Amino acid sequence: MEKLRKHIEEIIPITDEEFESIKPFFTIRRVLKNQYLIQQGDDARYEYIIMSGIFRVFYLDEDGKEHIVQFATENWWMSDYIAYFNQKQANLYVVCMEPGEVLCLTLEGREELSAVLHKMEHFFRIKLTKGFIALQQRIISLLSSNPQQRYKEFADLYPSLMQKIPKKYIAEYLGVSRETLSRLYSSNK
Amino acid sequence: MEKLRKHIEEIIPITDEEFESIKPFFTIRRVLKNQYLIQQGDDARYEYIIMSGIFRVFYLDEDGKEHIVQFATENWWMSDYIAYFNQKQANLYVVCMEPGEVLCLTLEGREELSAVLHKMEHFFRIKLTKGFIALQQRIISLLSSNPQQRYKEFADLYPSLMQKIPKKYIAEYLGVSRETLSRLYSSNK
DNA sequence: CGCGCGATTGAGTAATTTCAAATCTAGTGG
DNA sequence: CCACTAGATTTGAAATTACTCAATCGCGCG
Numbered sequence: 001m002e003k004l005r006k007h008i009e010e011i012i013p014i015t016d017e018e019f020e021s022i023k024p025f026f027t028i029r030r031v032l033k034n035q036y037l038i039q040q041g042d043d044a045r046y047e048y049i050i051m052s053g054i055f056r057v058f059y060l061d062e063d064g065k066e067h068i069v070q071f072a073t074e075n076w077w078m079s080d081y082i083a084y085f086n087q088k089q090a091n092l093y094v095v096c097m098e099p100g101e102v103l104c105l106t107l108e109g110r111e112e113l114s115a116v117l118h119k120m121e122h123f124f125r126i127k128l129t130k131g132f133i134a135l136q137q138r139i140i141s142l143l144s145s146n147p148q149q150r151y152k153e154f155a156d157l158y159p160s161l162m163q164k165i166p167k168k169y170i171a172e173y174l175g176v177s178r179e180t181l182s183r184l185y186s187s188n189k
Numbered sequence: 190m191e192k193l194r195k196h197i198e199e200i201i202p203i204t205d206e207e208f209e210s211i212k213p214f215f216t217i218r219r220v221l222k223n224q225y226l227i228q229q230g231d232d233a234r235y236e237y238i239i240m241s242g243i244f245r246v247f248y249l250d251e252d253g254k255e256h257i258v259q260f261a262t263e264n265w266w267m268s269d270y271i272a273y274f275n276q277k278q279a280n281l282y283v284v285c286m287e288p289g290e291v292l293c294l295t296l297e298g299r300e301e302l303s304a305v306l307h308k309m310e311h312f313f314r315i316k317l318t319k320g321f322i323a324l325q326q327r328i329i330s331l332l333s334s335n336p337q338q339r340y341k342e343f344a345d346l347y348p349s350l351m352q353k354i355p356k357k358y359i360a361e362y363l364g365v366s367r368e369t370l371s372r373l374y375s376s377n378k
Numbered sequence: 379c380g381c382g383c384g385a386t387t388g389a390g391t392a393a394t395t396t397c398a399a400a401t402c403t404a405g406t407g408g
Numbered sequence: 409c410c411a412c413t414a415g416a417t418t419t420g421a422a423a424t425t426a427c428t429c430a431a432t433c434g435c436g437c438g
Contacts, residue, residue, distance in 0.1 A: 059329050059332070059333055061333045065333070067329065067332035067333045068332075069325065069328065069329060069332075081321065081322055081325060082322050082325060082326060085318055085322055086322075114311065114314065115311075118307045118310065121307065121310050121311055121314055122303065122304075122310055124314055125303065125310055125313055125314040125317060128314060128317040128318060128321055129274055129317060131321055132270065132317055132320055132321050132324065133270055133271050133274055133275075135321065135324035135325060135328060136258065136270060136271060136324060137271060138328060139258065139324060139327060139328060139331070140248050140256065140258060142328070142331045142332075142364065143248070143256035143257075143258075143331075143361075143364045144248055144250045144254070144256045146425090147425095147426080166383085166384060166385090167384075167385070168383095168384065168385080172332075175331065175332045176426075176427090177426070177427055177428080178384085178385075178386095179385090179386080179387085179426090179427075179428080179429095180425090180426055180427070181385095182385060182386055182387085183386085183387085183426095186385095186386075186387090335393090336393090336394085355415085355416065355417090356416075356417070357415095357416065357417080365394075365395090366394070366395055366396080367416085367417075367418095368394090368395075368396085368397095368417090368418080368419085369393090369394055369395075371417060371418055371419085372394095372418085372419085375418075375419090379438105380437105380438095381436105381437090381438090382435100382436095382437095383434100383435090383436095384433100384434085384435090385432100385433080385434075385435100386431100386432080386433070386434095387430100387431085387432075387433090388429105388430090388431085388432100389428105389429090389430090390427105390428090390429090391426105391427080391428075391429100392425105392426090392427070392428085393424105393425085393426080393427085394423105394424085394425075394426090395422105395423080395424070395425080396421100396422085396423075396424085397420105397421095397422085397423095398419100398420090398421095399418100399419085399420085400417105400418080400419075400420095401416100401417075401418070401419090402415100402416080402417070402418085403414100403415085403416075403417090404413100404414095404415090404416100405412100405413090405414090405415105406411100406412080406413080406414105407410105407411095407412085407413105408409105408410090408411085408412100
């Protein structure tokens with residue numbers, strides 16, 4: 001839980017008392033490799049803050065092909081946010097690639113925290129702002145860069161993930177087939 | 190300005206007094222067709238809330254090709270958010286396609302409003318949440334749908350824009366050439 | 379050692395882009 | 409009202425890019 005406090009205080013300092021009131025909203029959960037936190041059809045009851053481990057969030061299309069919405073490691077947030085915020089059934093999957101621990105937060109918890117503690121609403125807003133920017137960057141990248149450039153951008157942005165994640169998932173993140181990705185970096189240095 | 194109040198109260202009710210304190214943060218600006226609100230290299234001083242008119246936000250790549258980040262009409266927000274939130278120089282362009290009026294808000298204004306009025310921080314958070322979800326939807330669409338499906342999704346989502354916006358910009362939004370887009374709906378009904 | 383998963387390679391195919399030209403349309407000025 | 413123009417759309421054909429499918433290779437783990 002100390003990690004959570006550090007995480008919050010990267011945005012805004014809080015008192016011991018405040019942190020004590022925040023803690024009960026989060027529950028900790030240990031996750032094993034290949035375990036699913038969310039599957040299509042589930043209620044997306046929680047969003048997860050990652051304490052340790054590596055996860056991927058993906059959409060499975062009608063042809064059974066995976067498309068990766070995001071990777072997530074320490075201090076990242078993840079959920080099927082479309083389902084979570086609208087309290088609908090999940091369309092996405094969240095699965096563990098490297099075992100670890102996550103903190104779970106319900107939407108009611110998030111909203112109550114925001115209502116009761118202005119600082120927490122601020123915290124969530126700032127996190128969302130950063131998330132929003134990151135998504136917009138990715139859209140621009142998808143629209144304007146070819147697969148080769150996108151691969152390079154990804155490698156520059158997330159060097160640590162490059163090491164730890166099978167290339168085929170990176171391909172699914174970039175929106176190319178794994179064969180194409182393989183050819184990109186074998187040919188072009 | 191009454192429109193602004195209505196816009197805010199779609200999320201959260203405010204008192205007359207509160208609205209009076211909010212108003213001074215916004216300045217109104219009339220915009221002509223083909224006028225640029227932001228150009229690459231500018232300071233992205235403002236975000237804009239659209240009272241009327243139609244706008245597009247786009248990225249111009251090294252080949253001089255446009256890639257549309259978003260369209261915007263009444264009650265939408267727009268800016269080069271990457272530059273705005275980081276207070277860096279803009280990489281994007283914001284240009285008027287149908288004349289109208291916008292409200293302008295600086296980042297300092299946004300932050301001060303958020304700090305002083307918890308309700309406004311709430312308002313911004315909720316708006317960001319919706320924006321975040323929309324961007325994620327678009328990423329999933331870009332990854333998992335072919336141009337034909339994306340075109341249909343766009344038409345379903347924004348039927349009014351279909352009428353008012355030249356097809357070539359829709360192509361740039363969907364990430365296909367205008368020729369390809371043209372062929373899509375000429376062949377496939 | 380052998381299995382299973384991931385990565386690579388090759389060949390053929392499908393989709394999209396590019397470039398060029400023709401057509402269409404809305405707005406302007408005579 | 410008509411002719412003209414600029415921009416938008418469509419069409420055609422060739423070139424490019426990425427995909428699919430299939431086979432092979434490589435490696436870690438039991």
